[in-house]
Amino acid sequence: MxxxxxxxxxxxxxxxxxxxxxxxxxxxxxxxxxxxxxxxxxxxxxxxxxxxxxxxxxxxxxxxxxxxxxxxxxxxxxxxxxxxxxxxxxxxxxxxxxxxxxxxxxxxxxxxxxxxxxxxxxxxxxxxxxxxxxxxxxxxxxxxxxxxxxxxxxxxxxxxxxxxxxxxxxxxxxxxxxxxxxxxxxxxxxxxxxxxxxxxxxxxxxxPGLDGRKMSKSYGNAIALSMTADETAAVVRRTLTDAERRITFDPTGRPGVSALLTTAALCTDSTPEAIAEELGNGGGRALKEFTIEAVNTRFAQHRRRRAELAKDxxxxxxxxxxxxxxxxxxxxxxxxxxxxxxxxxxxxx
Structure with missing residues (x-):
């Protein structure tokens, strides 16, 4: 072991x-x-x-x-x-x-x-x-x-x-x-x-970061906690996926798709496989919109508290x-x- x-x-x-x-x-x-x-x-x-x-x-x-x-x-x-x-x-x-x-x-x-x-x-x-x-x-x-x-x-x-x-x-x-x-x-x-x-x-x-590698500031593949909802949407939409309509969780073969699935799963307390099954043949666009909504919903309260704290x-x-x-x-x-x-x-x- x-x-x-x-x-x-x-x-x-x-x-x-x-x-x-x-x-x-x-x-x-x-x-x-x-x-x-x-x-x-x-x-x-x-x-x-x-x-x-x-x-x-x-x-x-x-x-x-x-x-x-x-x-x-x-x-x-x-x-x-x-x-x-x-x-x-x-x-x-x-x-x-x-x-x-x-x-x-x-x-x-x-x-x-x-x-x-x-x-x-x-x-x-x-x-x-x-x-x-x-x-x-x-x-x-x-x-x-x-x-x-x-x-x-x-x-x-x-x-x-x-x-x-x-x-x-x-x-x-x-x-x-x-x-x-x-x-x-x-x-x-x-x-x-x-x-x-x-x-x-x-x-x-x-x-994972949005490109499938470890999430890192130096890789430019991260979603910062301090991003606005619009900034989050922009960075997620820039994520490279692929032309395959069927959404599947395959970190090796489909790193971009799998990274988005993992991000959405963490933010919704679900699993990448369950989200992939739910999206089915929705394609990359549907996956990105799902991920944007998941991140923005999960961190909406964090962002509000942060903005209030920053006023002091x-x-x-x-x-x-x-x-x-x-x-x-x-x-x-x-x-x-x-x-x-x-x-x-x-x-x-």
Whole structure:
């Protein structure tokens, strides 16, 4: 059994433990603010965060602005992207009073954990990470030191607040596994400080974009949560389908058709196969109109809440000030523990 299958097999038991005692768990999750959040983010992780918070699980959200430059030459539009992400979090139902939302660059102690953590992993282990391997293959340039150590930086994100539950899709599972390795090796070498976090596989671990590939801002195949109804209609209508009238779900042979079916199914809590059967011989036009209606209906309330939130000019500043302050308190306390464990707390009597 591979790692993903083994993790999935444990999900029922983990979900039962979370439901029975949510106060035992702390979630760390977040995004790199490289652009607007899209349906892949929502169905992949955002709604899971809302669900967990509703159960009573403490939630910490990082907007990893430092990690934007792992595979980009610039962090242009960073402030706008951070603002947009926070609006989408709150519109989706995240409770600003119960959620710590912070940015990497505002928490020095978190980033300082990267140094001792790097001593616990090998170059071979880092290069074996799927994200690092994919970037090296796709970039056509030398691998930067920041990209190579990206998995360890993510470990610092998780461990600085001693998170023990991390909602992820299939692609990010190796990052949680490396974090567990870092925590275990630190504890073995220096003394017990960190929990070994568990991965919680989200209900929609892989969300295709409108061209059948993974939904991604960089591919230009995403439906942003902040799109208007008209913008959504325009991007869906541009999706390439085919001339076959009969609608069938075939991700390999009919990627555009299947991506639209999957999107509509997620938005209506149905299945791609059921929607294909309902549309029958309606063709691509009927499929696109069905998908447009499904998306716009599903996110109408989200868009209304988002517009109302955006009217408050001080909201984002207030949320970040509170979150950054809390994250700094937690990170500094953890760093003090790490220094003490490593014998580097020189101010101690």
């Amino acid at each position: 591979d790692s993903f299958s083994a993790t999935v097999s444990r999900m029922a038991a983990l979900e039962a433990r979370v439901a029975s005692d949510p106060g035992r768990f702390r979630v760390l999750t977040g995004e790199r603010p490289t652009g607007r959040l899209h349906l892949g983010h929502y169905f992949g992780t955002v709604r899971e965060r809302v669900r967990l918070q509703g159960l009573g699980v403490e939630t910490v959200l990082v907007l990893a602005d430092y990690q934007v430059i792992t595979d980009r030459d610039t962090a242009d539009n960073g402030a706008t992207n951070v603002r947009d992400a926070i609006l989408d979090y709150l519109a989706a139902g995240m409770d600003r009073a119960a959620t710590t939302i912070f940015t990497h660059s505002s928490v020095p102690a978190l980033n300082q954990l990267l140094l001792p953590f790097l001593s616990l992993v090998t170059e071979v282990e880092l290069r074996r990470n799927p994200t690092v391997k994919a970037e090296l293959a796709a970039s056509g340039r030398s691998l930067s030191g920041l990209m190579l150590t990206y998995p360890v930086h993510q470990a610092a994100d998780i461990l600085f607040c001693k998170a023990n539950l991390v909602p992820v899709g299939k692609d990010n599972l190796p990052h949680v596994e490396l974090t567990r390795t870092v925590a275990r090796r630190f504890n073995d070498r220096f003394g017990a400080v960190f929990p070994e976090p568990e991965a919680l596989i989200t209900r929609a671990p892989e969300v 000019p001080g909201l984002i500043t207030d949320v970040l000030n509170a979150g950054n302050r809390r994250a700094n308190e937690v990170a500094e306390a953890t760093l003090d523990e790490v220094r003490a464990a490593m014998g580097m707390n020189y101010s101690a009597p």
